[in-house]
Amino acid sequence: MTGEEIGKVVEILLEYLVPTLKVFGYTLLFSVPLGMVVALLRMCRIKPVSWLTSLYILIMRGTPLMLQVIVVYYAVPYLKNSQAVPGLLRNFLSQIDIRADSFMLSAILVAFTLNYAAYFAEIFRGGIESIPKGQYEAAFSLSMTKTQTFFRIILPQVIKRVVPASANEVITLIKDTSLANVVSYAEITLKARQQMQLYSSLMPLFIAGLFYFAMSLVLTVIFSFIEKKLDYYK
Amino acid sequence: MAVLEVRNLSKSFGSLEVLKDISFKVEKGQVIAVIGPSGSGKSTLLRCINQLEKADGGSVCVCGMDMLQKNKSGKTVYADNKILREIRLKIGLVFQNFNLFPHMTVLKNVTEAPIRVLKMPKDKAESLALELLGKMGLEDKANSYPYELSGGQQQRVSIARALALNPEVLFFDEPTSALDPELTGQVLKVIKELADNNMTMVIVTHEMAFARDVANYVVFMDGGVIIEEGSPEQVFGNTSNERTKQFLSRYNQG
Ligand SMILES: Nc1ncnc2c1ncn2[C@@H]1O[C@H](COP(=O)(O)OP(=O)(O)OP(=O)(O)O)[C@@H](O)[C@H]1O
Ligand SMILES: [Mg+2]
Secondary structure, three states: OOHHHHHHHHHHHHHOHHHHHHHHHHHHHHHHHHHHHHHHHHOOOOHHHHHHHHHHHHHHHHOOHHHHHHHHHHHHHHHHHOOOOOHHHHHHHHOOOOOOHHHHHHHHHHHHHHHHHHHHHHHHHHHHHOOOHHHHHHHHHOOOOHHHHHHHHHHHHHHHHHHHHHHHHHHHHHHHHHHHHHHOOOOHHHHHHHHHHHHOOOHHHHHHHHHHHHHHHHHHHHHHHHHHHHHHOO | OOOEEEEEEEEEEOOEEEEEEEEEEEOOOOEEEEEOOOOOOHHHHHHHHOOOOOOOEEEEEEOOEEEEEEOOOOOEEEOOHHHHHHHHHHEEEEOOOOOOOOOOOHHHHHHHHHHHOOOOOHHHHHHHHHHHHHHOOOHHHOOOOHHHOOHHHHHHHHHHHHHOOOOOEEEEEOOOOOOOHHHHHHHHHHHHHHHHOOOOEEEEOOOHHHHHHHOOEEEEEEOOEEEEEEOHHHHHHOOOOHHHHHHHHHHHHO
16 A cells, blocks of 8 residues: 555544544443442342342343344344334334434444443442441441442542453453444444455554554553552552 | 440340340440450440441430330330431440541541531531641641551541540440550550540450559450449459459459
8 A cells, every 4th residue: 555545544544533432432421320330239238139230240241242232233123023012112113214323323332331331330349349348337437328428438449449440441442342343333443444445455454453552552541640640548 | 314325235146145135324424444355245235336236135325315225015126217327426436447538638537527427617627627636646647648647546536537526425446456565555545535534435445454544434244244343443453253353364464
């Protein structure tokens, strides 16, 4: 490939960095709070709730994310034609155009969020369970409410403990966004493949790889900064 | 009115009866030392009174509020949550291993409860905290984090933290037993000063000399029952109870 061609490929990939970052950003935005909720449900004292949550986590972590994306995406056309689905829901589903970018993104985000929430939940649960009982007892004997205890005493300590493991997940997520190309969502990996065919060259793939590498690097730097920030106590 | 009145308190862990029919009273200004061999139920007693453990039977009354009592049908029931919280505010607890909040400065550790629980304005809470830290000899540590302090300093912070809610009575569960011997002195000195200022306290301790010096009432527990109670002179100097004698002789030898 000529330098000019490489420049063109870089330009296209830069443009499709936006959808990649959309999948990344929205997934984080939704899966972190959902993961917290799932962690709390998993630790719920009402047994059926905790069992159901465990089952959800087991399934999400035990099956491939790519498969989950495909299931969520193709569920819509299948449910649309299924007699078992209530008419109202079928009407709603039949209005959806599965080739629309916005639908693709939604389907991907549903699968990614459900999947990543399960991973984050296990990290958060580990963090919450690692806080010594004495912290709860001290807060309790100071007459703090349960909510105050959680948000003022427990959560800040949990955050510090879960940052290293969460950093791993976040860096994995930036690379996992490439799975979105299985439903033909136009992002970096999909575009790089098209360019590869166009130029009959592996170069576009290497450039895409470089993009992911750079983003992982940035995330690593950000997280080591956060870890340092949280290092003010032991 | 007694600050605390415990009657026929009982508590079991499974089949293990840890407290059997415990009754005692704490009057305003009293400093009570609770002594006894390991496993005799001292911590469990404190934890039941502080609602960290659920008692099985008996009654507990704090500053005229019933925390635990028999209802009409003879069942032992706890008061509703609002009263239980009210009662917790009257009682302070100092833990053996401090349980300071590691992510907060010393000052924040002390101001957190007054600000969140009593809704005290921040500046007022801070000046209160600095005053308490001053009494503990820690005014220069206000901006340190717990990990930067020695065990003795951490324990004094936890005492200041408990005092910041202005409790009617302060409980200590072996406040010095997690400390190196050379650090216990500072903590005991602070407790002694509180006693001199008529703070009502119940102190579980293995420091017999300290108990004798500071307490004006001593309770000796063994096997989940109160074996003997009375003035320090009586319990330490003049006991006729064989088990008390036996227990104390081990300390006098060492
Ligand atoms: N959570 C618990 N579950 C089961 N048994 C317990 C529990 N807490 C305490 N015990 C048992 O209750 C008994 C009394 O324990 P407790 O901690 O009250 O004794 P203690 O007088 O404070 O002893 P020490 O001087 O060693 O602190 C012990 O036999 C102990 O093993
Ligand atoms: Mg104990």
